[in-house]
Amino acid sequence: xxxxxxxxxxxxxxxxxxRRELLASIxxxxxxxxxxxxxxxxxxxxxxxxxxxxxxxxxxxxxxRTTLPALGSDTAVVCDGRILGKPTDQAEAAAMxxxxxxxxxxxxxxxxxxxxxxxxxxxVATRVYMRRIDARxxxxxxxxxxxxxxxxxxxxxxLAAVFIERIEGSHSAVVGLPLxxxxxxxxxxxxxxxxxxxxxx
Numbered sequence: 497x498x499x500x501x502x503x504x505x506x507x508x509x510x511x512x513x514x515r516r517e518l519l520a521s522i523x524x525x526x527x528x529x530x531x532x533x534x535x536x537x538x539x540x541x542x543x544x545x546x547x548x549x550x551x552x553x554x555x556x557x558x559x560x561r562t563t564l565p566a567l568g569s570d571t572a573v574v575c576d577g578r579i580l581g582k583p584t585d586q587a588e589a590a591a592m593x594x595x596x597x598x599x600x601x602x603x604x605x606x607x608x609x610x611x612x613x614x615x616x617x618x619x620v621a622t623r624v625y626m627r628r629i630d631a632r633x634x635x636x637x638x639x640x641x642x643x644x645x646x647x648x649x650x651x652x653x654x655l656a657a658v659f660i661e662r663i664e665g666s667h668s669a670v671v672g673l674p675l676x677x678x679x680x681x682x683x684x685x686x687x688x689x690x691x692x693x694x695x696x697x
Contacts, residue, residue, distance in 0.1 A: 505687050507566040509558025514653070514672040515569060522675055523690035524682065527564065531557035535570075543574045543604055548619050551606035555615065565611035565685045571672055573648030575601040580648040590634045592649035597659070598628040601648075605669040607678050611685030618681060620674040622665030624652070629659055 504527035508516055511530035519526050533553050537546050547570040554568025573580040575595050583589035600623050608617040629637075637656065643649040650656035652663075653671045666674040679689055 502691055504564065505691050506682070507558045507562040507564045509554040509561075509566050509568045512569075512672055518668055518671060518673040518675060519567075519678075522679060524687065525691060526567070527562065529558055529561050529566075531561075531568075533557060537579060543572050543577070543579050543602075544606075544619050544621075546570075546579065547572050547604045547606035548608075548617060551608040551619075552615065552617060555608035555610050555617075559610040565609055565682070565687050567607065567609045567678075567682075569605065569607045569673055571603065571605040571647055571669075573601060573603055575648075582645055582647055583643055583649045586635075586638045589638050589643045589649040590631070593629055593634050593637070593643075593659075596626050596648065596650070598626070600625045603648075603665075603670045605666075605672065605674055607674065607681060609678075609681045609685050609687075611687070613684050613686075616681045616684055618674070618677045620666055620669045620677055622663055622667075622669050624663050624670060625661040626659050627661050 502525050504525045506524055506526045508526035508528050509531045516526055531554050550570035551568045555566050558566035558568055580592050583592055603622045603624055606619040640655055642651050642654050652660055668675045
């Protein structure tokens, strides 16, 4: 990732290196201030409402720790209406891939940004088509260590790219941040895009 000497123009209320890298790719330097919130889904909460709620809570929590606009985001892999979290062990990771393989599933990413315009938010849905995966491949993929901290047990921007036949929607949203929609929210909050490009080193 390109490092910049430019001052931060945004607070990223997330520890995700992927989100920081995505922001950097559009020239937005962020100060990283992870927040600790309860991510347990509420009873009968829809997946879209769930990711929106978490993005909103993260942004608001982040805004209390900075004078900059604050961005919160959350991503969920959804199959048959079920939210697939991060696998706790190899068996759970294999079960997730077995559920996703050979069919389409949905990835929901919500973004919320606080700032002069108030609280702005958006939720982006992307349809992901995954090819069939046999048990040997699942075991080999688990052995790489990549699935451990990934929602749904895979990383589209990583080694699991070979499993993805196609997507309908935003690739960057599946990685962790829909850049088109995020850029619109940031612009409305007065956060400059490409701020770090001229000063990148």
